[in-house]
Amino acid sequence: MTPDEIQARVLYxxxxxxxxxxxxxxxxxxxxKGGETLDQHFDALRFGLPRAPELAHRLDRETSGCLVLGRHRKALARLGKLFASGRVEKTYIAITRGRPREAQGRIDLPLAKRSETRGWWMKVDPxxxxxxxxxxxxxxxxxxxALLELKPLTGRTHQIRVHLAAIGCPILGExxxxxxxxPPAGPMLHLHAAAVTVPMRxxxxxxxxxxxxxxxxSATLAALGFSYPPTRAD
Structure with missing residues (x-):
């Protein structure tokens, strides 16, 4: 990724x-495993400040969309408190195989690491x-x-992915x-951080x-006949 390419990805x-x-x-x-990472390119996002911005939260490798960075230490401290207190509203969309039983609801399932040797992998653990x-x-x-809109009220690792699989509608590409x-050559994960709202000041x-x-x-949405932003449940 070139400096111009990452700068072109700035939404705000x-x-x-x-x-x-x-x-x-x-x-x-x-x-x-090493390899290229997004934060290696943050120096191109200084825009005149002496330090590169830093991550205020994280998204999975396979997940796309809104990612918030703090531009200096005070901003990062403020963001840390906002994320920890649940005041940052995050909205995702996912395309799933199958659909939940109800058209709208809440998934409330405690999560824990599968084991200390499996890194970030998680499981439902009541x-x-x-x-x-x-x-x-x-x-x-x-x-x-199905096309789902999702709002995680907590920020556990892989939370949306585990929750949807647990209720019988895993994300396409999971x-x-x-x-x-x-199979290994199957579709990429269809999970996207579509919106974020940050009460910064x-x-x-x-x-x-x-x-x-x-x-x-976008291609899968079009193939399935879904509009985005969607206006109604089909």
Missing amino acids: RDGLILVIDKPPGLPVHAGP ENGLPSTTDYRLMGESDGF RIYDKSPP ENHEPVAVTAAPPPHI
Whole structure:
């Protein structure tokens, strides 16, 4: 990724924060396998400040969309408190195989690590898991697939992915939590951080940002006859 390419992904910028459109397939920071990461390119996002911005939260490697960065230490401290207290509203869309039983509802299933040796992999664990809550709304369904809008009220690792698989409608392209995963050459994960709202300054309007779906999700939406933004449940 060139400096021009990452700068073209800036959706919002002020003196405190940046919101960028994260591409799918690129991890936000280094993992045990190494390779290119998004944060390697943050120096191109200084825009005159002495330090590069830093991550205020994270998205999975496969997930695309709105990613919030803090431009300096005070901003990062403020963002940390906002995310920790649940005051940042995050909205995702996902295309799933199958649909929830109800058109709208709340998934409330505690999550814990599968094991200490499986890294970020998670599981539903009613006894030892941390509270994890996701609100969802059915936006459309076609040919055995569904378009869901999702609002995680907590921020557990892989929360949306585990929750949807647990209720029987795994995300299209899911390779970890789907009990019948597609072959290695199957579709990319269809999970997108479509919007974020950050109340960065007290007594001011919150920063509200949206990101259009990436090409692979847009193509599937079109193939299934879903409009975006959707206007009704089919």
